[in-house]
Amino acid sequence: DVKVTQSSRYLVKRTGEKVFLECVQDMDHENMFWYRQDPGLGLRLIYFSYDVKMKEKGDIPEGYSVSREKKERFSLILESASTNQTSMYLCASSEANPETQYFGPGTRLLVL
Amino acid sequence: QKEVEQNSGPLSVPEGAIASLNCTYSDRGSQSFFWYRQYSGKSPELIMFIYSNGDKEDGRFTAQLNKASQYVSLLIRDSQPSDSATYLCAVKGSNYQLIWGAGTKLIIKP
Numbered sequence: 001d002v003k004v005t006q007s008s009r010y011l012v013k014r015t016g017e018k019v020f021l022e023c024v025q026d027m028d029h030e031n032m033f034w035y036r037q038d039p040g041l042g043l044r045l046i047y048f049s050y051d052v053k054m055k056e057k058g059d060i061p062e063g064y065s066v067s068r069e070k071k072e073r074f075s076l077i078l079e080s081a082s083t084n085q086t087s088m089y090l091c092a093s094s095e096a097n098p099e100t101q102y103f104g105p106g107t108r109l110l111v112l
Numbered sequence: 113q114k115e116v117e118q119n120s121g122p123l124s125v126p127e128g129a130i131a132s133l134n135c136t137y138s139d140r141g142s143q144s145f146f147w148y149r150q151y152s153g154k155s156p157e158l159i160m161f162i163y164s165n166g167d168k169e170d171g172r173f174t175a176q177l178n179k180a181s182q183y184v185s186l187l188i189r190d191s192q193p194s195d196s197a198t199y200l201c202a203v204k205g206s207n208y209q210l211i212w213g214a215g216t217k218l219i220i221k222p
Contacts, residue, residue, distance in 0.1 A: 040120065040214055041214060042116075042200065042212045042213055042214035042215060043156075043200070043202075043212040044212075045209065045210075058209075090155055090156075099144055099146065099161065099204055099210070100146075100158055100161070101156075101158070101210070102158075103155035103156050103157070104155060105154070105155055106154075106155050
């Protein structure tokens with residue numbers, strides 16, 4: 001079974017803090033994705049990566065950055081957390097064909 | 113802006129009946145279509161995908177695709193309380209990225 005893990009289920013941070021969210025997959029997938037999910041808005045793509053050290057902006061990259069130093073690990077970084085970044089963050093991975101995505105359990109982030 | 117639209121619901125269906133979930137999309141170049149299920153507090157999981165016009169069946173689930181009308185639907189036969197969840201439609205557009213609908217909340221009433 002594909003397993004995607006995320007470093008935290010719940011996080012509480014203060015405005016202005018630098019926040020790191022980590023995602024690890026164990027299936028040697030090429031592709032990894034970071035989404036945020038908000039009520040009524042569905043899944044919105046923040047960043048994705050098709051290879052190690054490669055990254056591409058998604059639909060809402062502002063205020064975020066990513067790092068992919070190893071194939072299995074994809075990190076999302078909030079450079080200076082703001083209250084409007086309070087959300088559920090979901091990591092996903094897929095094989096070379098980026099259609100069937102496997103999701104991690106999610107991190108619910110609250111920025112105060 | 114490429115879009116995928118779903119009725120947010122909730123859609124309430126009696127146990128044992130057929131639940132019908134619909135999704136429309138704006139990008140005529142879309143290639144692949146997916147239905148994911150998301151239980152409350154959990155992450156999405158793939159139910160099925162469809163590439164060609166027509167019906168595709170998998171157990172109690174049937175996906176229907178009509179590219180001319182730009183809609184895709186999911187039918188759930190013999191609905192069970194365990195089918196109560198939010199169903200997300202995702203479309204692979206002409207730019208090869210998945211575009212997600214906001215989901216339809218389905219409630220199966222015993």
